[in-house]
Amino acid sequence: MTQDHLTHLRTLEAESIEILREVAASFERPVMMYSIGKDSSVLLHLARKAFYPSKIPFPLLHVNTTWKFREMIAFRDRMAEEYGFDLITHTNADGVRDNINPFDHGSSRYTDIMKTAALRQALNAGQYDAAIGGARRDEEKSRAKERIFSHRNAQHAWDPKNQRPELWRVFNTRLNPGESMRVFPLSNWTELDIWTYIYSEGIPIVPLYFAARRPVVERLGTLIMVDDDRMPLLTGETPHDELVRFRTLGCYPLTGAMRSSAASLPEIIMEMQASRTSEREGRLIDSDQVGSMEKKKQEGYF
Amino acid sequence: MSLANALTADTDLDLWLAQQTDKSLLRFLTCGSVDDGKSTLIGRLLYDSQLILDDQLASLKKESRNRTTGDEGIDFSLLVDGLAAEREQGITIDVAYRFFSTDKRKFIVADTPGHEQYTRNMATGASNADLALVLIDARKGVLTQTRRHSFILSLIGVKHVVAVINKIDLVDYDQAVYDRIVADYRAFAEPLGFKTLATVPVSALRGDNMLAQSPHTPWYQGAALVPYLEGIDTAEDxxxxxxxxxxxxxxxxxxxxxxxxxxxxxxxxxxxxxxxxxxxxxxxxxxxxxxxxxxxxxxxxxxxxxxxxxxxxxxxxxxxxxxSGKTPEFSNQFQARIVWMSEESAFPGRSYLLKLGSQIVPATITDLKFRTNVNTLEHTAATKVDLNEVATVTIATDKPIAFDPYASNALTGGFILIDRISNATLGAGTIEFGLRRAQNLTYQAFDVNRDVRSAMKGQAPQIIWFTGLSGSGKSSVANLLEKRLTAEGRHAYILDGDNVRHGLNKDLGFTEAARVENIRRVAEVAKLMADAGLIVLVSFISPFVNERRLAREIAGDIRFVEVYVDTPIEVCEARDPKGLYARARAGEIKNFTGIDSPFEAPEHPELVLHGAGHEPAVLADELHGWLKI
Missing domain, CATH: 2.40.30.10 (Translation factors)
Structure with missing residues (x-):
């Protein structure tokens, strides 16, 4: 390294590493949320860098709704084996018992039970005092104003009116009993930063991000991939193969595919720069109601 | 017209990606009220860097009808109007971060709207900024607010400032107006010691001098705003x-x-x-x-x-x-300027937790030298520092810490102060210089009082007064609560019949006058202990309303919590842990509460614990949760 000035990606990388180390040094029971998506992949990569040559000193938690793409689960298990991190998975057993699914119960109720409530269960069960997430401030309006170290009360709720001022890089990590912290090391990254970093570092990501022929149906203008035979088909619907990829990954019935031939990272980045629609558009959760993300966050969703 | 990131089929992808990776990062802060055109300026930057998506653009053009628009037919301020909507919901957005990039650089903008809590918000936004844009409306010139913003920037140590003289189109691109405002501003800002201070005439709405020099201002020879931001070197330091x-x-x-x-x-x-x-x-x-x-x-x-x-x-x-030879100071005393960010005022003598880098230590404000009026920069004497005020203080830490003066190193000279009880961030400070032992502190600068002692203990002193029948469970609950508080690092003490009647009050009998005196003395002792900073648990049958009222009055402004352990007499009598009920029934004890002497149940106790059917541990948990100690 000959230059004295760090490029913006190196600056972002170093800041995220500093945040991850601060979590490890300041909290008794931290955990890192692992959603298996591209942001989680970057977070995992940064955590490996932050603690090298030590292993990541906290577990990774995956909240499994049971409706994730099969390729995501396979990728998750491969990463855990390759990098040797401690993987915890949690599924809301009550939801499974009641057969809660996105088709019969609607995306809002399904998300409440299988994601938000499940996350709360997992965090309570582990008595985690800090949960690291991959959210970015450029993603959504309510995130633009959230702290990097974001305080949660004993009910895991966020109080946007009462955030702690966050100056320099001096983070107030102190908690009262029962309270916890959500920590967002990728706060200052943009979607383009994520992709260029994945490209320049050669970070593995789930193949679903790359275009391939996949079985889909078109429903209410959204392309849904038929990932397994649990998906009830409406009359007149027949899955057909199309060249598609995903811009974000979640539960397959709630994640819209986009028609694309981008099969490499440069092509993805080029397509993203040209497409000019917002990233969360492919997520059906956000459009349920106006201001929905803020509401979910106050209830404890990531 | 667009700034950046334009990709076409002909673009050399590898080269383009290399450029994306190699960009430098500039963080800047925008200051100025809504009227100065801050939203329009930020909206324009986002628009020009193609960050406005197609669907947003369509609805934007629709909304922009009937509003002041530029040549593109867009009211750019609508792009950041989420903030206004959120304000209506009563949410204080102190800092929102926005992102854009050009071919040369990536930018993170800290947008700090709102007038009321401006000092706090600006300090927060400025703490991570390399540069600040100070917006000035060309029609209004330098205002009080402009001066205040500039002072806060200097306080937080933002070294690079651009005074953006906006709405230059509304003064007919008049050079004389611009020159006068620039002269005014420089006269005020130059003593503040910014490393670079640039000025640029713009119309954010029309795009003049935003991306390129405007033909409307041929008299302006400097760089347009965006090229200036792309070029300025702030990282060398x-x-x-x-x-x-x-x-x-x-x-x-x-x-x-x-x-x-x-x-x-x-x-x-x-x-x-x-x-x-x-x-x-x-x-x-x-x-x-x-x-x-x-x-x-x-x-x-x-x-x-x-x-x-x-x-x-x-x-x-x-x-x-x-x-070696270039080490930081290592001391437990220094002078600093603090910006107070909490509704709860800062007082000399109070103990806080101070966090600087990765060091965290208990610290006390030992002297409040003066408060600085952020509008006039005048110094005034003060006994406390309120929300959004700036003061110069001396601070002593419990053990030495490594630091530098903030002016020479922000990351090792900036600290936050944390409340020892609530753990809230109360204020931020910048170290001016270390103090040697010889220049030692005058601890006489404050009186040692209950606030000081309780802050040292990191707890709020209070009296928790248990009332209820003999055998109701008062002492069991008080004991469990004391154990729990002690385990949490609190300092608590139990006063009950046994440890008082055998000593302090052994001269007292059981006549009515003696019982009143008994309670009076216990209440006075409880008050002294609370004044010393303790959490006092008083476990006395105290059957009469008047006695308990007396105890509450003696406590004065100390928090007094009356806890009624409400257990039916049949349950108490069945328990009879000391065999007292049996003796009272046998006539061996006279004036026994519940048997031949009344118990006046409290009408308005702070909390009622139902002693029948609940283990003392459950009741102690309930009380602990309610007290929020």
Whole structure:
């Protein structure tokens, strides 16, 4: 390294590493949320860098709704084996018992039970005092104003009116009993930063991000991939193969595919720069109601 | 017209990606009220950098009808109007971050709207900014608010300022107007010591001097705003400063490796450098600079690395490594300026937790020298510091810490103050200089009082008064609560019949007058103990309303919690732990409460605990939760 000035990606990388180390040094029971998506992949990569040559000193938690793409689960298990991190998975057993699914119960109720409530269960069960997430401030309006170290009360709720001022890089990590912290090391990254970093570092990501022929149906203008035979088909619907990829990954019935031939990272980045629609558009959760993300966050969703 | 990131089929992808990766990052802050056109300016920057998506653009054009628009038919301020909507919901958005980039640089904008809490918001936004844009409406010139913003920028140490003279189109692009405002502003701002101070006439709405020099202002020879922001070098400072490496985390994967992880705060550290450890003053030589991508020969400011030293030395989180001869100050006293950010005022003598880098120590404001009026810069005497006020103070920490004056190093000279009870962030400070022992503090600057003592203990003193029948469970609950508080590091003490009747009150009998005197003395003792900073648990049957009222009056302004342990007499009598009910029934004890003497149940106790059917542990939990100690 000959230059004295760090490029913006190196600056972002170093800041995220500093945040991850601060979590490890300041909290008794931290955990890192692992959603298996591209942001989680970057977070995992940064955590490996932050603690090298030590292993990541906290577990990774995956909240499994049971409706994730099969390729995501396979990728998750491969990463855990390759990098040797401690993987915890949690599924809301009550939801499974009641057969809660996105088709019969609607995306809002399904998300409440299988994601938000499940996350709360997992965090309570582990008595985690800090949960690291991959959210970015450029993603959504309510995130633009959230702290990097974001305080949660004993009910895991966020109080946007009462955030702690966050100056320099001096983070107030102190908690009262029962309270916890959500920590967002990728706060200052943009979607383009994520992709260029994945490209320049050669970070593995789930193949679903790359275009391939996949079985889909078109429903209410959204392309849904038929990932397994649990998906009830409406009359007149027949899955057909199309060249598609995903811009974000979640539960397959709630994640819209986009028609694309981008099969490499440069092509993805080029397509993203040209497409000019917002990233969360492919997520059906956000459009349920106006201001929905803020509401979910106050209830404890990531 | 667009700034950046334009990709076409002809673009050389590898080259383009290399450019994206190699851009530098500039963080800046925007100051100015809504009227100065701040929203329009930010909206324009987002629009020009193609960050406005197609669907947003369509609805934007629709909304922009009937509004002041530029040539594109868009009211750019609508792009950041989410803030206004949120204000209506009563949410204070102190800082929102926005992102855009050009071919040369990536930008993060800290947008700090709102008038009321401006000092706090600006300080927060400015703390991570390399540069600030100070917007000035060309029609209004330099206002009080402009001066206040500029002072706060200097306080937080933002070194680069651009005064943006906006709405220049509304004064007919008149050079005389511009020159007069620039002269006014420079006269005020130059003493504040900014490293660079540029001025530019713009119309954010029409795009004049935003991306390129405007044909409407041929008299302006400087760079347009965006090219100026692309070109300014703000990063040079940190690598040239003395090296500071605050140890964040000790990296110990196995017995063969012991490294110290942290981010180089300033300067650079190279292989073979001799470094000194702040706390022990012991030297060691850097033998490896470890990263996952391979060892480095040197690391510069901003890099997160792990250092390995050549010998076994005592280093832990909070230590600062530096080159010998260029070490930080290491002391427990310094003078600082603080910005107060809490509704609860700051007082000399009160104890806080101070966090600076990775060091966290108890600290006390030992002297409040003066308050600075942020509008006039006048100094005034003060006994406390309120929300959004700025003051100059001396601070003593419980043990020495490593620091630099803020002016020479923001990352090792800036700190926050944390409430020891609520853990809220109360204020931020910038160190002016260290104080030597010879210049020692005058501890007489404040009176030792209950606030000071309770702050030292990190707890709110109070009296918890248990009333209820004999055998109702008062003492069991009080005992469990005391254990729990003690386990949490609180200082509590139980006053009950046994430890008072046998000593202090052994001269008292059981006549009515003696019972009143008994309660009076207990209440006075409880008050003294609370004044000393203790949490006092009083467990007395105290059957009469008047006695309990007396105890509450004696407590004065100390928090007094009356807890009625409501257990039916049949249950108490069945328990009869000391065999007293049996003796009372047998006529051996006279005036026994519940048998031949009344118990006046409290009408408005703070809390009622139902002693029948609940274990004392459950009741103690309920009480503990309710008290929120």
């Amino acid at each position: 940190r690598s040239a400063q003395p090296m500071r490496f605050p140890v964040q985390w000790v990296n110990r994967p196995n017995l063969d490796f012991r490294g110290f992880s942290g981010t180089v705060a300033s300067g650079q550290v190279a292989l073979g450098d001799e470094v000194l450890i702040s706390a022990s003053r012991k030297p060691a030589v850097v033998s490896r600079i470890v990263t996952m991508d391979g060892d480095l020969d040197r690391a510069v400011a901003g890099q997160a690395v792990t250092l390995v030293l050549d010998r076994e030395v005592d280093v832990s989180r909070g230590d600062v490594l530096a080159h």
